[in-house]
Amino acid sequence: MMKRERALKVVLVVVGVIFCGLAYPLIMFVKQDPALAMMMSLYVTLGVFLLLASRDPSAHRSLIAFAAWSSFAHAGLMSFQALLNMIARRELIGSAVFAVIGIALIALAPAKQHVDGASAIAA
Numbered sequence: 656m657m658k659r660e661r662a663l664k665v666v667l668v669v670v671g672v673i674f675c676g677l678a679y680p681l682i683m684f685v686k687q688d689p690a691l692a693m694m695m696s697l698y699v700t701l702g703v704f705l706l707l708a709s710r711d712p713s714a715h716r717s718l719i720a721f722a723a724w725s726s727f728a729h730a731g732l733m734s735f736q737a738l739l740n741m742i743a744r745r746e747l748i749g750s751a752v753f754a755v756i757g758i759a760l761i762a763l764a765p766a767k768q769h770v771d772g773a774s775a776i777a778a
Contacts, residue, residue, distance in 0.1 A: 659763055660712065660713075660765070662763055663712050663719075663760075663763035663764070663765065664709045664712060666759045666760065666763055667705045667706070667708055667709035667712060667719070668705075668706060668709045670702070670705055670722070670756055670759075670760075671702045671703070671704075671705035671706035671708075671709065672702070672706070673702070674698045674699060674701055674702025674705065675699055675702035675703060675706070676702075677695045677698050677699050677702070678695075678699045680695060681695040681696055681699060701722060701725075704718055705718070705719075705722060712765050713765040713766075713768065716764065716765055716767065719760055719764050719765070720760075720761075720764065722756070722760055723756070723757045723758075723760035723761045723764070724757065726753040726754070726756045726757035726760070727753070727754065727757040729750075729753045730749075730750040730751070730752075730753035730754040730757065731750075733746050733747070733749055733750040733753070734747060734750040737750065
């Protein structure tokens with residue numbers, strides 16, 4: 656159990672740092688591609704919160720789930736767009752990265768903590 660939590664903390668830090676690293680390209684794309692800059696701003700923000708969540712992952716289950724499922728959604732949409740030649744096929748690499756992020760976060764997500772009814776009332 657401790658190895659799984661440690662692995663999750665490492666994944667949260669790595670993904671958080673990667674997403675925060677988008678801050679520099681965000682600044683570069685603000686005028687060139689405002690829509691891309693807007694999307695990147697969401698990932699930079701998510702990166703900050705993933706770094707914060709790495710301290711106590713079990714207290715941030717919903718954030719971890721959001722990061723995982725939004726990564727799946729992003730990967731799915733990017734793949735669909737690449738397969739329809741709406742974007743370059745090389746973007747499938749990015750789709751794979753987002754899919755791996757989603758899989759890692761789901762696989763390592765902390766278990767739901769069950770609260771005993773009597774202890775919940777006493778609290």
